[in-house]
Amino acid sequence: MSTVDVHFLPSLTTPEALSGATLVVIDVLRATTTITAALAAGAKEVIPCFEIDEARRIAAELPPGTSVLGGERGGKRIDGFDLGNSPTEYTPERVAGKSVVITTTNGTKALRQCRLAAEVWLGSLTNLGSVVARISAKPTIHVVCAGTDGHITLEDVVTAGYFVLALNRLGDWTEGDSAILARVAAESCENDSARLRSNFTQSRGGHNLVELGYDADIDYAMRLDINSVAPRLELKEWRIRSA
């Protein structure tokens, strides 16, 4: 039987434990939602960077006019960057055909744990069905939540639970303990949009965004299956492309 587990933080697993597996990385507020939006808007690829200077350097090395520099620190757009980390900023006018070089606080860091995986997908509620369709035949799936500043955050766990629920509806899965916890959290709000909203706004990650006035980003991130792209990180090239 196939197995699915969830890791509530990147630090709760290791590259070795994820070796050879199919991964779904989730930073639903907002990195993986925003990267999905960028690809849905026609971006050629997204290049995730850990550091601000690295992002600037990579963007500068690309041919003029072919890249867009995006990301946040403390939730806010970085000085001198073209775009922040709001999914709705990534419009076709701004990103179609371009390489998006992006750095975010939690989401891009979570990708560090993935280097030995067989496949790495970026999950959100907006692309749930598209990603699940690509992975549902795999034998071993790990869903890795990015968390917020090293702490477990509710919105990532609930989103991970939506992935476990969707997989369960397509087959029989042996669930790890944390997968069960995430699934039960998702079950509690999948037919209760007020509860889903509360999980996304009162959580550690959501609360920060509400404080910064990014309520519209939370609304966007809660919209199930509005994008049909499945973002996949090509590990050797270190590029995220729509698969």
Place this chain on the structure above:
Amino acid sequence: MSTVDVHFLPSLTTPEALSGATLVVIDVLRATTTITAALAAGAKEVIPCFEIDEARRIAAELPPGTSVLGGERGGKRIDGFDLGNSPTEYTPERVAGKSVVITTTNGTKALRQCRLAAEVWLGSLTNLGSVVARISAKPTIHVVCAGTDGHITLEDVVTAGYFVLALNRLGDWTEGDSAILARVAAESCENDSARLRSNFTQSRGGHNLVELGYDADIDYAMRLDINSVAPRLELKEWRIRSA
């Protein structure tokens, strides 16, 4: 407003973060259930030890006939020890009036994180109401799950959720993200004993016990409020007594 949070593993918090707070430590399969049973059976006190040799030495230093040596490694009774880690072994005939010196794999280690706390209680389903009655007026409560061999285990998180639920019924609490996740897990099985059983038997900790033939210990650990003692760790003396 008072706050309650849950830590799914001891390693997800620090002594400093727990400084001055009221703690409930949970290793429901089986250390905190068994320690509760020992005190309910009339044990004078329980002395938790990290290492086997330390437990042997402390027991040997007590006056002859006044102590009982208990605990497990890999779930099994330790060679030369009087008792293992099954709650039903701790009968009045064996432990009444005695000092129980105990060492277990996960539960006693979780106590390491507690040294700066204001109060440390040991929680289980068997003493839920008794412990909650002692702590419900406190301003800041952290529930620390012991986990199994460094991994999150479902039965501890569900039990932590029962504590959050019980506190919620007595007052208004601001819940951390992990407290919400634990509470939702508890809500999903509090009126569904088959689901509670499945959470206790299929979990990382429960599965080990079923393999070892300790099903009866799981039955015991699932029984709500059968004991009226509230075990409290006196930090300076490093003794657990009924409070």
